[in-house]
Each structure stands twice: as C-alpha cells, then as structure tokens.
Amino acid sequence: MSHSPSDQQEAGEHIAESAADSTSNHGSGPVQGHHYPAVSAFDNAHVHLGDRHSHYYAATNSHQANGTASSIADKLFFPEIFQRYETIEERYGDTLDWIFDPPEDEQPPCDSFVDWLRGGDSIYWVSGKPGSGKSTLMKYLVDKVQNGNFFGNDPPVVLCCWFWEAGQPVQHNVSGCLRSILWQLLQDPVCQPVVSKALSSLDIDKHELTEPRLRAALRSALYAVQNMSTTIVMFLDGLDECGLEGGNLLKIARALNEEFTCLKICISSRPEQVYKDAFLSNPKLLLQDLNKGDIDEYITQEFLSDPTVEKLLQGKHVNTLDDLRWSLQDKAEGVFLWVRLAVNSLLRGISHRDSLETLQERLRDLPSDLDNLYTVMLARAGSDTKYYESQAALYFELIIHKEMTLDQFAVAINESFRERCFDGQLDWDDSVLREELGGEDLAAWINVRTSGLLEVKDNHVPAFVVTSKPKDFLHMLQQRRILFEGGRYFRHALQVMR
Known part of the structure; x- marks a missing residue:
C-alpha cells in the first residue's frame, strides 16, 4: 500500500504547521540551558506522515460486523488501546x-x-x-x-x-x-x-x-x-x-x-x-x-558468552567468571531491567578497552537502584563528544515530552525538512525520502548518540487485529517506535535530573 505524493504532502504540511507554531520557550532539557523548538512540534500533530488516521489499529478488523456492532465498536475504540502493549519487551529466550x-x-x-x-x-x-x-x-x-x-x-x-x-x-x-x-x-x-x-x-x-x-x-x-x-x-x-x-x-x-x-x-x-x-x-x-534462573540465563548469553568478554577472560581462573556472574546476580536483586542496563554498561566499557580489573571496578561502582543507575549511565552517555551530548539532550527531551514513531521523530529533528514540507518544495520519491530522513541508519544514529538508552523497536500487533503492512519507506518508519530503555523508570530519572 503506497500513498500518493499529494496525500503525503498534505500530511507533511499538517506536521510542518505544528512545528511552525512552536516556540523556543518550552523549557530546558537534561543539559541545562538548551532550548528546543522541535519539542513542541508534535503537541497537536496526531497525523503521521503518509497516514491521515491517528493510529493503524483503527483499520477495519476482519471479525467486526457491519451495522450496529460496527458503530458501537467505533464509539468504544480509542487509538491508544494497545499503545502500551507495543512498548512491552518480549521475554528473553526461554525465560x-x-x-x-x-x-x-x-x-x-x-x-x-x-x-x-x-x-x-x-x-x-x-x-x-x-x-x-x-x-x-x-x-x-x-x-x-x-x-x-x-x-x-x-x-x-x-x-x-x-x-x-x-x-x-x-x-x-x-x-x-x-x-x-x-x-x-x-x-x-x-x-x-x-x-x-x-x-x-x-x-x-x-x-x-x-x-x-x-x-x-x-x-x-x-x-x-x-x-x-x-x-x-x-x-x-x-x-x-x-x-x-x-x-x-x-x-x-x-x-x-x-x-x-x-x-x-x-x-x-x-x-x-x-x-x-x-x-x-x-x-x-x-x-x-522466581527469576534468578532467568537472570542467570541473560548474564550467560548476553555477557559471558559475548566474544569480547570471552577474549578478555581467556586464561583467567574460573573463579573470575563466577565472581562476575554472582556480582551481577547479587546486585540485581531480582530486577531483570537492572541486569540488562548493567550488562550494557559493562559491554560499553569493554568496547573502550577496559581491563578486567577496570571492568570489575565498574561493576562495583554501579548503583543497585534503577534511578541512580540511570544517572550514572546518562553521565557516561554524554562523555563521548560535546556534539553527541547536545544531540542526546535533544533526543531525550523530545521523547520525554512525547513518545513518537520514527517518522515523527525524523521530522522533529530535521528543521529543513519541516520547512520544505510547509513550502511544498519536497520531492516525495521514496528513494529521496530515504536520504532526507536518514534511511535505515536512523535507528543506529539514535542508538549511538544516546548510548543505547533510547531504543527503536518494531510495533507488535496483537494477533486478532488486522493491519495492512505497506512497504514504502514512510510506512516502514511508522511501524517503528522510539522508547526509553526501561520505559517509565528511565523517564522518571530524566525528569528528576531536569
């Protein structure tokens, strides 16, 4: 299913108008002193690029009858019925x-x-x-x-x-x-x-x-x-x-x-x-x-079995491996999310060529509660370059203000694109849009600049909801959503820091 250039332009102009109405006085972000007009670009924009409906779940369901049943269902329906469902992690492996x-x-x-x-x-x-x-x-x-x-x-x-x-x-x-x-x-x-x-x-x-x-x-x-x-x-x-x-x-x-x-x-x-x-x-x-075994499976598969970790542990006593495993288990205290974040932090340290001793020190220094852990990870995320720090601050501020799909995000961070949407100067050819909006590299771009604290994930559709799955680039972006790693817990940590 592909949308005509006129349909896409009309939807794009709607979003551009919202951006044009925004001001630079929304407030400061996680990096003090920054002001972002793009933050309010989507306050009133309920239309995705290329899709005039507010949510794809409103597509007709094959089980829904015509007539009275349809009118009742239409009145009961609201676009966010399964929004939270989409953000929930699938179980890991056989956990x-x-x-x-x-x-x-x-x-x-x-x-x-x-x-x-x-x-x-x-x-x-x-x-x-x-x-x-x-x-x-x-x-x-x-x-x-x-x-x-x-x-x-x-x-x-x-x-x-x-x-x-x-x-x-x-x-x-x-x-x-x-x-x-x-x-x-x-x-x-x-x-x-x-x-x-x-x-x-x-x-x-x-x-x-x-x-x-x-x-x-x-x-x-x-x-x-x-x-x-x-x-x-x-x-x-x-x-x-x-x-x-x-x-x-x-x-x-x-x-x-x-x-x-x-x-x-x-x-x-x-x-x-x-x-x-x-x-x-x-x-x-x-x-x-009850989830000690699940956490241990995650530590084994995602950390201890990582090739870079295996190389680092070569020739080390087996107690070293067990010490890392039990330290992670002990500090997690049954919180699966903590282990995921801690493993990400340790793997990041390895990518920076941390020694085993530094790795163990990094693990000892990780706070055992989520809020403080996020604070530490945010500080480290902003340490790569000044350029990344500024961009990460913008991305965090955008998503804490309003979670959005990847197409919305692409327009929010691209002022030139919004202006040309408004002026009707865009070439809506699919290949041109890929280049304009960052193509398949957009998700990686977000991940690198936020050190994995923002994730891009596919929307998961319940089996009984029928949706079309178009192939054009804009709709591929619409089927992906930007989320905080850890959801509301990370959101809360950011709000505390503001």
Missing part, C-alpha cells in the same frame, strides 16, 4: 517457562498459575519490584493462554488492558479500561453476536460513554457470554499505574469476579502495601523471588 512447567525437584515459592487457570475462583496477583519484568510476564501469559490448550477443545476468550501512567488519561482510568474490554469482546467472532445484541439494547452507541453506563454495558455483555458457557480470562497489567483510580478498578474487578463464574482475572502491580492487603488471601507470585 519465564517456569510459570507453566516448574521443576519437579523444586517447588517455586508461589501459587500455581496453571492450577488457578483451570480451577481457581479468586483473582490471581502477579507482583514484583519495578523493573522485575511484570509486564513482560503478563504479555507472555496472554500469548500462552490465548494459544494454549488449558481448556481442552474450548479455547477461552482472552481480554487484556495495559495501564500506562505516562500515557493519555484514557490509558490509566476506569473508563478507558472498560472501553478497551468491551471493544475487544466485539472483536471476538464467538462473542460478537451476543455482545452486540446486549449492547444494542442499551443504546450504548447513542449516549455519552460515562463510567456508570460502561459498567452496566460490561455486565450485560458478560451475562450474554456466560450463557454461552464460554470462559473469559482477563489480564489487567499495571494497576499501580492508575493512581487513585486503582482502588476503584480493584473494586470493580472483585465485583465482576464474584458475580460471573465464566470470568477469571489476573492482575499485576507493584507489591505496594495497599495491594498486599487487598490480595492477602489470593493466589499470587512475587516475581523477584
């Missing part, structure tokens, strides 16, 4: 398999997720420290439950909501959660007819989507599904990201769990006291107590 297949000779200190899935009637609670990998685990559970055979020949309907404090209000409030769940029910080919009928009787498509009306709609939809003897498994990730709304959502979840025998709910959050008290008698797991 997390223990949740479905624990070793026979070792009982993990948690309640069996499989036993709960097949017979439990309480909410299952996944908890863990910040950065321990809760969202990655939840994403893995969604995939396995959706594609496994835990319920024999009667596959469940899997629903999920990914709360995100850094996103729009609809991404971390009750109404957004209810809209997302109802929209997903309308996408399921089995549930769609009965859910559509239930919602039509409430005239949900003709009224304002207030929270009470959405709650009534969800109860009607669940009653309709329950009469079909279909099991629904609902995953709610990051309840702690909902602020004051978290308590309300928990009450709603408990009420639904008690009312509908067809519904099983799995919730994740940090182990804050309010949730410890709420889930005291529920089946649960504490992730940092």
Whole structure:
C-alpha cells in the first residue's frame, strides 16, 4: 500500500504547521540551558506522515460486523488501546517457562498459575519490584493462554488492558479500561453476536460513554457470554499505574469476579502495601523471588558468552567468571531491567578497552537502584563528544515530552525538512525520502548518540487485529517506535535530573 505524493504532502504540511507554531520557550532539557523548538512540534500533530488516521489499529478488523456492532465498536475504540502493549519487551529466550512447567525437584515459592487457570475462583496477583519484568510476564501469559490448550477443545476468550501512567488519561482510568474490554469482546467472532445484541439494547452507541453506563454495558455483555458457557480470562497489567483510580478498578474487578463464574482475572502491580492487603488471601507470585534462573540465563548469553568478554577472560581462573556472574546476580536483586542496563554498561566499557580489573571496578561502582543507575549511565552517555551530548539532550527531551514513531521523530529533528514540507518544495520519491530522513541508519544514529538508552523497536500487533503492512519507506518508519530503555523508570530519572 503506497500513498500518493499529494496525500503525503498534505500530511507533511499538517506536521510542518505544528512545528511552525512552536516556540523556543518550552523549557530546558537534561543539559541545562538548551532550548528546543522541535519539542513542541508534535503537541497537536496526531497525523503521521503518509497516514491521515491517528493510529493503524483503527483499520477495519476482519471479525467486526457491519451495522450496529460496527458503530458501537467505533464509539468504544480509542487509538491508544494497545499503545502500551507495543512498548512491552518480549521475554528473553526461554525465560519465564517456569510459570507453566516448574521443576519437579523444586517447588517455586508461589501459587500455581496453571492450577488457578483451570480451577481457581479468586483473582490471581502477579507482583514484583519495578523493573522485575511484570509486564513482560503478563504479555507472555496472554500469548500462552490465548494459544494454549488449558481448556481442552474450548479455547477461552482472552481480554487484556495495559495501564500506562505516562500515557493519555484514557490509558490509566476506569473508563478507558472498560472501553478497551468491551471493544475487544466485539472483536471476538464467538462473542460478537451476543455482545452486540446486549449492547444494542442499551443504546450504548447513542449516549455519552460515562463510567456508570460502561459498567452496566460490561455486565450485560458478560451475562450474554456466560450463557454461552464460554470462559473469559482477563489480564489487567499495571494497576499501580492508575493512581487513585486503582482502588476503584480493584473494586470493580472483585465485583465482576464474584458475580460471573465464566470470568477469571489476573492482575499485576507493584507489591505496594495497599495491594498486599487487598490480595492477602489470593493466589499470587512475587516475581523477584522466581527469576534468578532467568537472570542467570541473560548474564550467560548476553555477557559471558559475548566474544569480547570471552577474549578478555581467556586464561583467567574460573573463579573470575563466577565472581562476575554472582556480582551481577547479587546486585540485581531480582530486577531483570537492572541486569540488562548493567550488562550494557559493562559491554560499553569493554568496547573502550577496559581491563578486567577496570571492568570489575565498574561493576562495583554501579548503583543497585534503577534511578541512580540511570544517572550514572546518562553521565557516561554524554562523555563521548560535546556534539553527541547536545544531540542526546535533544533526543531525550523530545521523547520525554512525547513518545513518537520514527517518522515523527525524523521530522522533529530535521528543521529543513519541516520547512520544505510547509513550502511544498519536497520531492516525495521514496528513494529521496530515504536520504532526507536518514534511511535505515536512523535507528543506529539514535542508538549511538544516546548510548543505547533510547531504543527503536518494531510495533507488535496483537494477533486478532488486522493491519495492512505497506512497504514504502514512510510506512516502514511508522511501524517503528522510539522508547526509553526501561520505559517509565528511565523517564522518571530524566525528569528528576531536569
């Protein structure tokens, strides 16, 4: 699917107009004293280059019927429904398999997720420290439950909501959660007819989507599904990201769990006291107590097996290798993200020709908490050259202000390109745009200048959402998103430093 030059120019002019309206008084960035007009270039730009819709998930779903069901789904839908899902890391290698297949000779200190899935009637609670990998685990559970055979020949309907404090209000409030769940029910080919009928009787498509009306709609939809003897498994990730709304959502979840025998709910959050008290008698797991083997696998594969590390360790006593492994394990304290960042820092040291002694000293000096670790890494990231420091500051400020896709970012940092968009002076030939916007080197450019603290990743689309995958360069950029390594934890560290 390719867009005509006129369509591309129209979309480009829209973004250029936003940039033209921006001022240089937005505020200083991580490097004190810098002011960036480009930061506000996208405050009002909801149109991607070459794509007049605000989000590709709005593409027609093959499961969605015409008529009333379609109008209801359109009203429930919002572009950010799966935005948080896209940013969540996939599991590393074969990690997390223990949740479905624990070793026979070792009982993990948690309640069996499989036993709960097949017979439990309480909410299952996944908890863990910040950065321990809760969202990655939840994403893995969604995939396995959706594609496994835990319920024999009667596959469940899997629903999920990914709360995100850094996103729009609809991404971390009750109404957004209810809209997302109802929209997903309308996408399921089995549930769609009965859910559509239930919602039509409430005239949900003709009224304002207030929270009470959405709650009534969800109860009607669940009653309709329950009469079909279909099991629904609902995953709610990051309840702690909902602020004051978290308590309300928990009450709603408990009420639904008690009312509908067809519904099983799995919730994740940090182990804050309010949730410890709420889930005291529920089946649960504490992730940092269970992922030691996963962390060890990552250290072995990504650090100790790296050719440069193997060369550095040649001829050294085996205790040296074990010391590095256990030092990383010990300082991580079950936080998978910390290990990833620490390994990146150590590999960076090796690329600078650090000796083994310097490497060990670097590891000893790494803070064991995420915020301080980011501070150290940011200081090191800015030490390459003054030129990189200035560019890295701009990139960080852009992304902390608004996470964006790669096409948006390319325009934000290219003032000349924006001006020519506005003046209608651009050649929209695909090969010309590749050269103008940095081509395939753009992701590497970002990585080098931020020392890997900003990452470019492909958007991950849930299996039940149908999208077109065009091949032209602009759409290739649209399918990639720039993220903080470590998500909201890095964002918080940057905000503290500003």
